[in-house]
Amino acid sequence: MEANILGVNNVTVQFGGIIALSDVSLEVTPGTIHAVIGPNGAGKSTLLNVISGIYSATKGDVSFEGERLSGLAGHEINAKGVARTFQNTELFKEMTALENVKVGLDRFHACGVINSALHTKQWKKSDAEADEAARELLKLVGLGDDETSSAGILPFGKQRRLEIARALATRPKLLLLDEPAAGLRAAEVEDLIAILRELKTNQGLTILIIDHVMALVMAISDRISVLNFGHKIADGAPKEIRESAEVIKAYLGEKAADAYST
Template sequence: MTAPLLSIQDIGVRFGGIVALDGINIDVEPGAIHAIIGPNGAGKSTLINVVTGIYTAGQGSVTFAGQTLNRLKPHDICRLGIARTFQNTELFGEMTALENVMIGAHRSGGYGPFVAATHGFGFAAAESRMRAEAMDLLELVGIAEDAAMLAGALPFGKQRRLELARALATRPRMLLLDEPAAGLRAAEIEALNNILLDLRARRGLTILLIDHVMALVLKISDRVTVLNFGRKIAEGLPAEVRANPDVIKAYLGERAANAIAS
């Protein structure tokens, strides 16, 4: 049996008296697209923040490729091969799309602070390589023609793609996507579906995503985990999760769940 690439074991998080996550266990297999869904306040973003080192869990452990992530800083977790996007786009609006992606590529730039400050030996060659890599990534997500545009001037759907390209520039083994389809139109969601499937097929990326948009989650996910009020209430294949009474109740409410069951 293949060992999980990411293993989340018994994670608990409290904010004062509020229980955000309560004993969450999730294994993400290598090369899988694994979705986490749930209503607002279910704890989805909190979980991704724990995995990426923004929050520290009060209990439990997170391991990636056999290495424990507990108490590592976000930049150290990124170096291990985990990249993420955010629920609200976090771009440098006054920089071009190309420059935004090049920022992600600087993690593997091949020169240190001194060379960067003095433009010393190797700087020009490294910058040229990163520029070419960034253009390739913009092409991959379908916005190469916008390379010279300021990120803040891009339409929202293209900003989502740009943030994805910047995450890819860190050369991750695993992508964590926090509501990547939020605010997108149907055609944009379909395009995003194709991009994510292509990344898995061509680059072997493992993808963990959270979203409310079921057209994204159910179409491309290999496995789905459902959270509600900080607890895992279901997990399985998309068709199994969609038919689960507890999931229907969490999304539609008690009355709607009873109506469907009858």
């Protein structure tokens, strides 16, 4: 059996008297797209925050490629190969799309303070390489024609894709996506589906995604975990989740379940 790339092991997160996650475990297989769904307040973003080092688990731990992540800072987790996006886009709005992606590439193309300040040949070579790498990532997410546009003036759907490109610039093995389809129109959701399939199939990336857009979740997921009030209530293939009476009652609803049963 192939080893899991990510293991969430009996994680509980408590804020005062509020239990955001209660004894949650899940395993993510390399090269798959694993979705986490559930109603608002179910603990989904809390789970991503624990994995990415923003929150610490009250109990339990998280492992990545067999190494314990619990207790590491966010930048240390990122350096190990875990990148994420957020519900609210966290872009540098005054910078161009290309410049935003180059921020993610910085540690791979940095050449020292003196070289950067003096714009030496070494800096120029490194900067040109970073430009080319950033352009390739923009093309990958369908933003090849937007490299000189300021991030702040891009349509919302393109801002979502730009944030994914910047996360990809850190060269992750595991990409955490927090509601990337939120606020997108139907055509933009279809574009996002195509991008995520490309990242999985041709780029070999493993993705853990949270989203409420069930058309996206059911189209791309190899496995789905369902949270409700901080508890994991189901875990399985999309067909199993669609047909789970407990999931239907807690989240999907009868009409939604029927809509995705074909």
